[in-house]
Amino acid sequence: MKYMLLLLFLLTCVIVAQGQTQDLLENVVITSQKKKTQVSTNENGELHVNVSPEDVLKFKANGLVRYSDFGARGDGKTDDIDAITAAHAYANQYGLLVKADEGATYYIGGKERTAVIRTDTDFGTAAFIIDDTEVQNRDASIFMVSSSLKSFTLEGITSLKRNQEKINVPLPGTCLITVTDSTLRRYIRFGLNQNNGSPQTDIFVVDKNGNVDMDAPIIWDFDQITEITALPIDEKTLNITGGHFTTIANKAESKYDYFRRNIAIRRSNVLVDGLEHRITGEGDHGAPYRGFIDIRDCSYVMVKNATLTGHKTYSTIGAAGKPVSMGTYDLSVNRALNVSFMHCTQTNDINDRTYWGVLASNYSKNLLYDHCTLSRFDAHMGVANATIRNSTLGHMGINAIGSGILTVENSTINGRSLINLRSDYGSTWQGEFIIRNCIFVPESGRLTSASLINGSYSSQHDFGYTSYMPERITIENLHIDDSNHPEGYQGPAIFADFNPQMTDDSYEEKFPYVRTRKVILRNVSTASGKALRLSDNPFMFKDVKVDTY
Known part of the structure; x- marks a missing residue:
């Protein structure tokens, strides 16, 4: 009897799924019609994913999907980004684990397509080849780790003070608060990359009662606020494990046109464990990279047991009209709190000056290196509290x-x-x-x-x-x-x-x-x-x- 009830429940899920569902961020339409599971693209580049009723039952019973379930070949030649994106879109809708196929090699070409990760993902021993030699949009991430929770504008807060301990506004739970005063300019850069600075901004965590986490305090006075938003923080940790990634480097002109063909983390409470990233095909010129692991607008992120690679240093003409070496990174942290790198290393010599330092950060708080061997720690536009312990840093050392x-x-x-x-x-x-x-x-x-x-x-x-x-x-x-x-x-x-x-x-x-x-x-x-x-x-x-x- 209990099996009949389970079957009835699953069939109900199938009937509900027969209508179209769409996630605007993912640009994917999911259906469950009585035909085979397949992934197609319409004339606007939108993915249409149909999952057969039989596969709906199978995926639900297994609690996971694999890239091959959605047509990924994993042969290292066929572009599998559509199948990868489809697998994650379906897993996101039904809360399923995503597993890469053991031993597969997934080729990802230059198409503008981002796979959104909202559930635990096990890349395992699979390899991913990211070909940046011909790219439609250098700003489009390959993977985007995001939350289903939505940010909202905070009303009733017109000013803030440095080290303020509480804000008087009700919240649905613990939130990440981002605040800006666009009338003030900070970090007005001097030198070869001179600029006119950036609007004053801050980011901090507040609990549902409005109490500011004083381990990452407010660092500026805001006599006026031009924008303030709250993003609820996911309580459950999202786990991303394994994966051997290789970037075939771009051949673009050597100027400040940063590539973001990466794993972008935009969700709080994320653990990345055991990922490896290598780079091949670097020549005598190329555009810089923003960071293969790119952490932004979030809190409580840990990267552990990762193997990274320093990028070759290229030069261009800076804002002052003189030659300047361009920063190019494998790790990037921006407007993020409580970010830890543990037991991380890099593939190239940390003292080889032909490679740029591996990390850049801005507007962040509570950064940690622990048991890392990396070429650099760096805080450009400010860090509030940082710790380096049990580590070895290379030729670019500690810049902060x-x-x-x-x-x-x-x-x-x-x-x-x-x-x-x-x-x-x-x-x-x-x-x-x-x-x-x-x-x-x-x-x-x-x-x-x-x-x-x-x-x-x-x-x-x-x-x-x-x-x-x-x-x-x-x-x-x-x-x-x-x-x-x-x-x-x-x-x-x-x-x-x-x-x-x-x-x-x-x-x-x-x-x-x-x-x-x-x-x-x-x-x-x-x-x-x-x-x-x-x-x-x-x-x-x-x-x-x-x-x-």
Whole structure:
């Protein structure tokens, strides 16, 4: 009797499914008519997916679909993106797991088609070849991990304050809040890639009672708000596992036309485990990449056991009319909170300077590297709180501006400096540095004069905010391998010469720099045997208290 009731329920599902359903984001129409399961495309490029009643019952009983169920060949030659997209669209509608076929190789050509992932997905041992040599739309992701929950405009909030603990508005549950004041410009970039900055923006998590998560606080005052939205956060973790991805690199002109042929994560509470991405076909020119794993507008995302690849560095003419190397990335984090990278490595040498650093981030909070071996950690337009531990960083090291606490512990850093405060954004960090149990190998062991904290600030450019150096820097148990140093080397400096023009009180700071107040040193050793000193510009840092007891 119970089996008859189950069959009746499943047949009811089939009858309901016989009408057309469509998800506008996916641009897919799903039907269940009495004919075979097939995927077709109409003249507008819209996918039509028909699933036979028999397959409806089978998929429901198994709790999963495979790409081959929707016609994917997996032979490494046939373009399977339509079948892949169809499988995910159907799985999204009925809450089913998606599994790639074991041992398959899926070829994905240049067609503009994005597969939307809203259910657990197991790429397994399957391979995916993403051919970027002829692409219809370089901005179209291959996969988009998204939520079925919809964002909405928050009413009744006209201002916010830095470190505000609560907003007085009811919410349906925990939400990700994004706020903008387009009348203010921040991050007014200086240098070869100069620009006019970006509107002031912030992102933070609020519970259903309006309490702000103070681990990722509001970092700006908003005296007025031009836009504020709330996106409910999915409570259940979405899992993406496995997969061997290879990008055949684009052959486009070397200019800032970024490619986004990637896995875009736009949902909170996501775990990506065991993914591998490689790159082939890079020549003497090409356009840069925004990030193969591209995390944006979300919170609580973890990438673990991933193998990534640095992209070849190409140059172009920058905004200042001079040649500039273009940033190109395999990891990208933008307007995202609580993002962790754990046990991640890359396929190419982390100290090979022909490859660009692997990560870029903007407007993010609480970023973590743990047990990673990668060429770079970077925060362009600010990070609030970051931690690097049990890791090895390559030739591009740690580059950051932001606020809160930057912690580096149990790690080896091979960059030009231990921490580089990005000069194009004002070499600013409003907060504290904590460095414990680390090894610093300046310039990956190349001939150099070492400095721990690097940056540049002329005090003549308006970045859209007051620039700070970390108020307090604590360094405990640091070994500096400065064995390869030039003749006349005086020993490593705590601070580089941030402003060679500032040598006495006659220098006028148009936009004053708030400098470090205190440095605490405990057990700092050098391979050269030379003592750590303050700076090549002792005047600039004359008021810094150095505590060595």
